[in-house]
Amino acid sequence: MDLYEYQGRQLFxxxxxxxxxxxxxxxxxxxxxxxxxxxxxxxxxxxxKIGHRGQAGAVKIANNHDEAVALAERILPMEVxxxxxxxxxxxxxxxxxxxxxxxxxxxxxxxxYDVLATAAGGTEVEEIAxxxxxxxxxxxxxxxxxxxxxxxxxxxxxxxxYHADNDQAAEILLKMWQTFxxxxxxxxxxxPLAKIGDxxxxxxxxxxxxxSKVSLDGNAAFRHDxxxxxxxxxxxxxxxxRAKAHGLHYVRLNGQVGVIGNGAGLVxxxxxxxxxxxxxxxxxxxxxxxxxxxxxxxxxxxxxxLSIVLADPNVxxxxxxxxxxxxxxxxxxxxxxxxxxxxxxxxxxIVRFDGNAAAEGLETLENAHxxxxxxxxxxxxxxxxxxxxxxxxxxxxxxxATKEGENL
Amino acid sequence: MTLFVxxxxxxxxxxxxxxQGMTHTARxxxxxxNILGGVNARKAGQVVELPDAxxxxxxxxxxxxxxxxxxxxxAEASVVFVPPRFAKGAIIEAxxxxxxxxxxxxEGIPVxxxxxxxxxxxxxxxxxxxxxCPGLATFGETPDSKGTNLGIIPDGIVKRGPLGLVxxxxxLTYQLMGELSDIGFTAAxxxxxxxxxxxxxxxAVQMYADxxxxxxxxxxxxxxxxxxxxxxxxxxxxxxxxxxxxxxGFTAPEGKQMGHAGAIVSGGKGSAADKKQALEAVGxxxxxxxxxxxxxxxxxxxxxxxx
Numbered sequence: 219m220d221l222y223e224y225q226g227r228q229l230f231x232x233x234x235x236x237x238x239x240x241x242x243x244x245x246x247x248x249x250x251x252x253x254x255x256x257x258x259x260x261x262x263x264x265x266x267k268i269g270h271r272g273q274a275g276a277v278k279i280a281n282n283h284d285e286a287v288a289l290a291e292r293i294l295p296m297e298v299x300x301x302x303x304x305x306x307x308x309x310x311x312x313x314x315x316x317x318x319x320x321x322x323x324x325x326x327x328x329x330x331y332d333v334l335a336t337a338a339g340g341t342e343v344e345e346i347a348x349x350x351x352x353x354x355x356x357x358x359x360x361x362x363x364x365x366x367x368x369x370x371x372x373x374x375x376x377x378x379x380y381h382a383d384n385d386q387a388a389e390i391l392l393k394m395w396q397t398f399x400x401x402x403x404x405x406x407x408x409x410p411l412a413k414i415g416d417x418x419x420x421x422x423x424x425x426x427x428x429x430s431k432v433s434l435d436g437n438a439a440f441r442h443d444x445x446x447x448x449x450x451x452x453x454x455x456x457x458x459x460r461a462k463a464h465g466l467h468y469v470r471l472n473g474q475v476g477v478i479g480n481g482a483g484l485v486x487x488x489x490x491x492x493x494x495x496x497x498x499x500x501x502x503x504x505x506x507x508x509x510x511x512x513x514x515x516x517x518x519x520x521x522x523x524l525s526i527v528l529a530d531p532n533v534x535x536x537x538x539x540x541x542x543x544x545x546x547x548x549x550x551x552x553x554x555x556x557x558x559x560x561x562x563x564x565x566x567x568i569v570r571f572d573g574n575a576a577a578e579g580l581e582t583l584e585n586a587h588x589x590x591x592x593x594x595x596x597x598x599x600x601x602x603x604x605x606x607x608x609x610x611x612x613x614x615x616x617x618x619a620t621k622e623g624e625n626l
Numbered sequence: 627m628t629l630f631v632x633x634x635x636x637x638x639x640x641x642x643x644x645x646q647g648m649t650h651t652a653r654x655x656x657x658x659x660n661i662l663g664g665v666n667a668r669k670a671g672q673v674v675e676l677p678d679a680x681x682x683x684x685x686x687x688x689x690x691x692x693x694x695x696x697x698x699x700x701a702e703a704s705v706v707f708v709p710p711r712f713a714k715g716a717i718i719e720a721x722x723x724x725x726x727x728x729x730x731x732x733e734g735i736p737v738x739x740x741x742x743x744x745x746x747x748x749x750x751x752x753x754x755x756x757x758x759c760p761g762l763a764t765f766g767e768t769p770d771s772k773g774t775n776l777g778i779i780p781d782g783i784v785k786r787g788p789l790g791l792v793x794x795x796x797x798l799t800y801q802l803m804g805e806l807s808d809i810g811f812t813a814a815x816x817x818x819x820x821x822x823x824x825x826x827x828x829x830a831v832q833m834y835a836d837x838x839x840x841x842x843x844x845x846x847x848x849x850x851x852x853x854x855x856x857x858x859x860x861x862x863x864x865x866x867x868x869x870x871x872x873x874x875g876f877t878a879p880e881g882k883q884m885g886h887a888g889a890i891v892s893g894g895k896g897s898a899a900d901k902k903q904a905l906e907a908v909g910x911x912x913x914x915x916x917x918x919x920x921x922x923x924x925x926x927x928x929x930x931x932x933x
Contacts, residue, residue: 483795
């Protein structure tokens, strides 16, 4: 679960990581008031869960009230590479003397936590890592040990905050770790961690987090009150939200073949099989969604799944792919038939069963003599059939639309 | 030689008295697993009665903790069905009891808890399999032994044979086992779909590489991380046995978690295309579908005269 900059900043403040003064505003009017309070010049930062907001024009400097309002009006309706801007953060403009990059993340390979840091911050760290790997320090935190101030001091020394106070850098590293650990984060990134202040006044110089990027572990929500305070459903797909409410994992894609299966791997594999079959058939049919029905496949769950998948108007047909491990395909078959009685919209349903009671399940479906059910023997065959039928229906609809056009 | 666990090794089940635990304890016993008891502090002293592979009823005592269970049963493996919020405590308990193999089925454990347990287990020389996996099944060290079924992998799909399997996904494991059921397996290990796991794809491949009875390895990967690339890198200079891979998630969009906690392409990293490229670059064939993956393996084994 990714946080907005203003939310991540809140977590930083709770741990005492210095951040510039800032006010979150949802409207241009609020942004104008916030800017008056902060003072000029100030920075208007569009809040979107994606990097490079500055390059996209969603971060701008305002020199007076009118500019602040005008910029907020321009930034608020923006979309940054598909991510809707949700409010602006109005921040005090800092005099930047030097920029660093520091992040803590889960390292899947070394199975510990990775601290990535460079004194060449401010821009894309991957870019620097590729061009000048010697500028990027990669250090590790052992999940079994505690990370103390003494460890942070050694680490700050290794990273080399040459233009800043090593003790303050160590403090910030420690507080970043606390932010990471206490919030069950999977990523805490500060880019830039900037040295700010008056170049002629040593005492004014300090390190300050000018941005925040924080991701939280969805599996740990149970011990953080479900992260209700970060709840934000704006911009989320309504069908994804509906599935989530039923404890189902649904991801909407932009295709025509609805896909339902059991087990995340098998469902991903089914999506690939549909795309692959369509490519071989020379059509541009694509999978419409990912939906993992999970271990059980009762009639109610199947009905809800079919109903969610068919609520997407782009869906032409549905590919149901179940491998009965513990789950009996016979029960899944009964679930499908029950579900078809309960839902309004129908579409061809291409079913492939394998494993536990697969033959019985397929027989049950065939005996039901339901015109909308197509039974296939293998996964490849089912995917090809689903892609072919979807293409046919798509063409039929297209020619209907053309005819209507001619009649007008 | 022994692959992962010896035949007839004593096994305990943590979370045995829960719904999942009970269902699968009954199933594992029927499959021939030598389960001798369970652990649940609140139900210590109770006895659960279930039939084993011979049909005889086994009395399975519920112990208060893993140390007691290990002392009483000599458990060499524990299967964990404990819910996510109690999983860390359960795994630590098993590590501290000195149980050398801990198979964690539970899905939804916070990654920080897993990271801690895996780091602790590595210090103690304990192997964790999972979490968020279907478990581990071996098919016997000798032609007439039944092997050990630890977790939720259905028994009866395959018989003993020359293949080893490692997978990030449960149902795809069963699918591939089904496709190659006539050839058979030495073992199938579910590595799990979480970002951090106790046994990686690479570690499993290495163990199959060292096992004399395993003549070929099937690996099922999916989007997220670079566990598949690690295998490619190692296999380039070390792997002498045939290795065939399948990768799920070519159609997965960037930044979307596809069911498993670890199945996500982020920052352009962890895509199926990258994994396929890395594997093929070192000569490891990658099947387009599970069915085709099985065909490739079948052909290699036939060409080499292994089957």
